[in-house]
Amino acid sequence: MELSRVDAIIERNGSRGASLLAILQDVQDEANYLPREALEHVSKRLELPLARVYAMATFFQAFHLEPRGKYVCTVCMGTACHVRGAARLVEQLERDLEVKSGGTTKDLQFTVEEVNCVGACALGPLVIINGEYHGTMTADRLTKTVEGLKKAEGGTR
Amino acid sequence: MTRIGKASELAAYRAELLKKRPADAKVVAVCCGTGCNAYGAQKVYAAFAAELAKQGVKDWALRSTGCHGFCERGTLVVMFPEGMLYQRVKPEDVAEIVEKTLKGGETLERFLYDDPVTGEKHRLEHEIPFYKHQERLILGQNGQLNPESIDDYIALGGYLGLAKALEHGADWTLEEVKKANVRGRGGGGFPAGKKWETCRNAKSDKHYVICNADEGDPGAFMDRSVLEGNPHSVIEGMIIGALAIGSDEGFIYVRHEYPLAVKRLEQALVEARGLGLLGEKILGSSLSFDIRINRGGGAFVCGESTALMASIEGRVGEPRAKHINTAIQGLYNKPSNLNNVETWANIPLVINRGAEWYTSIGTKGSTGTKIFSLVGKVNNTGLVEVPMGMTLRKIIFEIGGGIPAGRKFKAVQTGGPSGGCLPAEKLDLPVDFDTLWNEGSMMGSGGMIVMDDRTCMVDVAKYFLGFLKFESCGKCTTCREGIRRLHELVTAVTEGRATEETLQLIEDLSETVEAASLCALGTTATNPVRSTLKFFREEYLAHVKERRCPAAVCKTLIRYDINEKCTGCMVCAKRCPQKCISGERKKLHVIDQSKCIKCGICLDVCKFDAVEVK
Numbered sequence: 001m002e003l004s005r006v007d008a009i010i011e012r013n014g015s016r017g018a019s020l021l022a023i024l025q026d027v028q029d030e031a032n033y034l035p036r037e038a039l040e041h042v043s044k045r046l047e048l049p050l051a052r053v054y055a056m057a058t059f060f061q062a063f064h065l066e067p068r069g070k071y072v073c074t075v076c077m078g079t080a081c082h083v084r085g086a087a088r089l090v091e092q093l094e095r096d097l098e099v100k101s102g103g104t105t106k107d108l109q110f111t112v113e114e115v116n117c118v119g120a121c122a123l124g125p126l127v128i129i130n131g132e133y134h135g136t137m138t139a140d141r142l143t144k145t146v147e148g149l150k151k152a153e154g155g156t157r
Numbered sequence: 158m159t160r161i162g163k164a165s166e167l168a169a170y171r172a173e174l175l176k177k178r179p180a181d182a183k184v185v186a187v188c189c190g191t192g193c194n195a196y197g198a199q200k201v202y203a204a205f206a207a208e209l210a211k212q213g214v215k216d217w218a219l220r221s222t223g224c225h226g227f228c229e230r231g232t233l234v235v236m237f238p239e240g241m242l243y244q245r246v247k248p249e250d251v252a253e254i255v256e257k258t259l260k261g262g263e264t265l266e267r268f269l270y271d272d273p274v275t276g277e278k279h280r281l282e283h284e285i286p287f288y289k290h291q292e293r294l295i296l297g298q299n300g301q302l303n304p305e306s307i308d309d310y311i312a313l314g315g316y317l318g319l320a321k322a323l324e325h326g327a328d329w330t331l332e333e334v335k336k337a338n339v340r341g342r343g344g345g346g347f348p349a350g351k352k353w354e355t356c357r358n359a360k361s362d363k364h365y366v367i368c369n370a371d372e373g374d375p376g377a378f379m380d381r382s383v384l385e386g387n388p389h390s391v392i393e394g395m396i397i398g399a400l401a402i403g404s405d406e407g408f409i410y411v412r413h414e415y416p417l418a419v420k421r422l423e424q425a426l427v428e429a430r431g432l433g434l435l436g437e438k439i440l441g442s443s444l445s446f447d448i449r450i451n452r453g454g455g456a457f458v459c460g461e462s463t464a465l466m467a468s469i470e471g472r473v474g475e476p477r478a479k480h481i482n483t484a485i486q487g488l489y490n491k492p493s494n495l496n497n498v499e500t501w502a503n504i505p506l507v508i509n510r511g512a513e514w515y516t517s518i519g520t521k522g523s524t525g526t527k528i529f530s531l532v533g534k535v536n537n538t539g540l541v542e543v544p545m546g547m548t549l550r551k552i553i554f555e556i557g558g559g560i561p562a563g564r565k566f567k568a569v570q571t572g573g574p575s576g577g578c579l580p581a582e583k584l585d586l587p588v589d590f591d592t593l594w595n596e597g598s599m600m601g602s603g604g605m606i607v608m609d610d611r612t613c614m615v616d617v618a619k620y621f622l623g624f625l626k627f628e629s630c631g632k633c634t635t636c637r638e639g640i641r642r643l644h645e646l647v648t649a650v651t652e653g654r655a656t657e658e659t660l661q662l663i664e665d666l667s668e669t670v671e672a673a674s675l676c677a678l679g680t681t682a683t684n685p686v687r688s689t690l691k692f693f694r695e696e697y698l699a700h701v702k703e704r705r706c707p708a709a710v711c712k713t714l715i716r717y718d719i720n721e722k723c724t725g726c727m728v729c730a731k732r733c734p735q736k737c738i739s740g741e742r743k744k745l746h747v748i749d750q751s752k753c754i755k756c757g758i759c760l761d762v763c764k765f766d767a768v769e770v771k
């Protein structure tokens with residue numbers, strides 16, 4: 001990530017300690033994760049110890065320190081989704097993509113993630129792929145959806 | 158946009174609006190809430206816009222609205238003024254609806270709601286049992302306004318509460334909220350008026366007003382729908398609060414996972430400022446107040462008041478001891494009044510219609526309505542708003558339409574990770590703050606997750622402990638290590654590795670965690686496991702003594718088998734990731750138990766009910 005982009009984000013949010021969370025959120029929105037250089041730059045610009053920036057970056061589930069895949073598959077783990085079998089969907093993705101939940105495939109195509117609850121409980125169990133909601137999911141349909149995405153990528157895997 | 162210079166001019170502004178939109182105006186409202194959007198509501202809306210133009214329809218207006226609540230049946234389309242509801246509308250249906258219904262006045266039966274219980278069809282929204290038993294003071298507005306239009310809100314009487322409060326002054330406003338006995342909807346049920354008074358009386362050069370829109374409770378989405386569907390109601394509530402408390406700066410702390418809510422709020426703030434309803438000298442009065450939005454990072458503990466304030470200050474969200482209440486010493490050590498989204502949304506109603514009216518709804522101790530997200534194993538999932546004191550049975554069976562697929566009700570979970578599970582014997586309890594608390598559960602923020610006989614209560618306890626283990630901020634040993642240990646113990650039960658002693662250990666350790674943790678995350682963390690142990694002990698014992706999961710959920714203890722209903726279609730054999738199902742075409746298939754990983758795909762794909770799990 002270009003450090004000038006980080007600067008622009010800092011300008012927009014204000015160069016204050018209170019803006020740290022918002023700055024990191026915006027950095028992640030752009031870069032898809034929190035690159036080390038960006039964190040170091042934020043620490044310098046805000047005159048905060050890197051440890052404090054790092055503490056913030058590791059406290060919240062929404063932040064990632066590693067690059068994520070082109071397709072981020074997020075399984076909602078809210079209670080409503082849980083009682084309708086969300087855990088099985090995570091296992092299915094882990095098997096299909098050969099990666100543990102929270103991880104990214106080596107070719108940087110897919111990331112498997114869990115989220116506490118996105119508040120769309122009527123649709124449970126729910127998988128969100130790059131922001132698009134796929135409701136009342138089954139393990140089998142999930143496999144097909146993922147296969148479809150892999151194919152669209154021209155069988156890079 | 159012109160500023161409204163005086164409270165009295167708001168009424169005139171509104172009168173102008175109403176002239177342009179008479180009460181009997183014909184409007185097609187397309188629900189574009191999160192649920193309906195996932196069904197393709199945006200496309201339905203676009204199709205209406207295109208068809209109305211194409212077919213030259215001039216007498217119908219089109220409106221995109223927030224969540225109507227009946228998410229199960231999306232996309233929902235309501236035709237005002239009559240209120241006819243078409244459900245499960247798809248983009249390809251729209252041309253016909255415009256032609257036959259809007260132009261031709263014909264009712265298209267196939268879009269009407271048909272009651273799965275009675276088989277009856279209902280035309281009008283308010284006749285449907287799901288809506289009929291509700292009292293939708295707050296949610297009801299969602300269907301009637303475009304959340305991106307402040308004029309829509311004002312036309313419905315919005316900001317009149319603020320004008321009235323300004324006219325009567327801060328003291329009167331505070332008294333009214335106290336008289337109405339509005340209790341906090343974020344979980345604790347603390348009287349809002351009392352908190353406001355404490356905050357206002359705290360001597361300081363600065364007072365903050367904060368809205369808790371972190372909604373971390375898994376299985377709950379009431380606040381999301383209010384923010385997305387009617388952001389001005391929350392903003393108006395906060396301005397009224399600022400007047401009563403004497404604050405000039407407010408914050409809304411919203412979850413980062415709710416981007417649409419953030420967008421709607423930002424836009425609403427801009428519009429409110431434009432009309433002079435927010436900012437310097439609101440409606441020409443001496444009140445100056447503005448609101449900023451903070452996005453949370455998706456940590457459950459940040460919903461806790463001190464953690465939330467730390468987070469706004471730019472620190473990690475760790476709670477601190479509340480020797481001094483946040484109403485006296487909160488954000489930046491200044492008096493800070495924190496209320497939940499739904500609490501704030503109630504305030505304009507209280508002021509507008511008066512405390513006396515408000516207290517006539519609900520029960521003596523718990524006034525007004527409460528919104529619940531009725532989800533899980535229930536026919537009509539969605540958001541329901543009912544007067545406090547309605548029984549669980551009425552909510553789940555009359556409004557919710559009971560349990561799907563003819564299964565049996567087993568439990569209802571309220572209060573999220575801090576709450577408990579109540580069994581069928583408790584269905585006739587009235588839902589209010591105190592009753593649920595006395596039963597070892599909690600009203601919580603409004604998640605109501607229904608469970609049937611296919612839900613394992615030990616697994617549910619494990620689920621919440623796993624959630625809290627992850628979400629504990631780690632400050633207190635009892636919470637950090639205790640919950641971890643409890644999770645291990647309950648996992649042992651689900652894997653058939655436990656003894657009756659384990660259950661005793663769970664109970665003992667729960668007591669310690671409750672007694673010695675700092676914030677309510679820790680002190681209430683054991684409610685799910687304790688309440689299930691109390692009401693569903695038999696189920697724990699089945700796991701422990703018989704190594705059996707009666708609900709067929711706990712993986713280690715179950716097996717998949719294929720019965721004689723198998724037609725030999727071979728679908729399961731093809732889809733099984735382990736390739737451990739054998740059998741020929743048109744012959745009974747068999748699962749090789751030694752290779753089966755219990756993924757459940759065979760059960761999902763079998764069309765003949767031939768795969769069973771025990």
Ligand SMILES: Cc1cc2nc3c(=O)[nH]c(=O)nc-3n(C[C@H](O)[C@H](O)[C@H](O)COP(=O)(O)O)c2cc1C
Nearest residue numbers: 341342343369372373460461462496497500677678
């Ligand atoms: C761990 C924890 C999480 C909480 N999460 C929320 C939340 O997501 N939303 C909320 O309004 N209140 C939440 N609360 C309650 C708040 O601390 C606070 O009591 C509430 O926002 C006050 O507003 P009210 O009086 O209007 O309910 C949480 C409390 C704890 C201990």
Ligand code: SF4
Nearest residue numbers: 630632633636676679
């Ligand atoms: S009880 Fe748990 S979440 Fe609360 S302060 Fe202690 S460790 Fe943190």
Ligand code: SF4
Nearest residue numbers: 733753754756757759
């Ligand atoms: S549960 Fe999964 S692994 Fe086992 S037989 Fe069925 S499809 Fe195969």
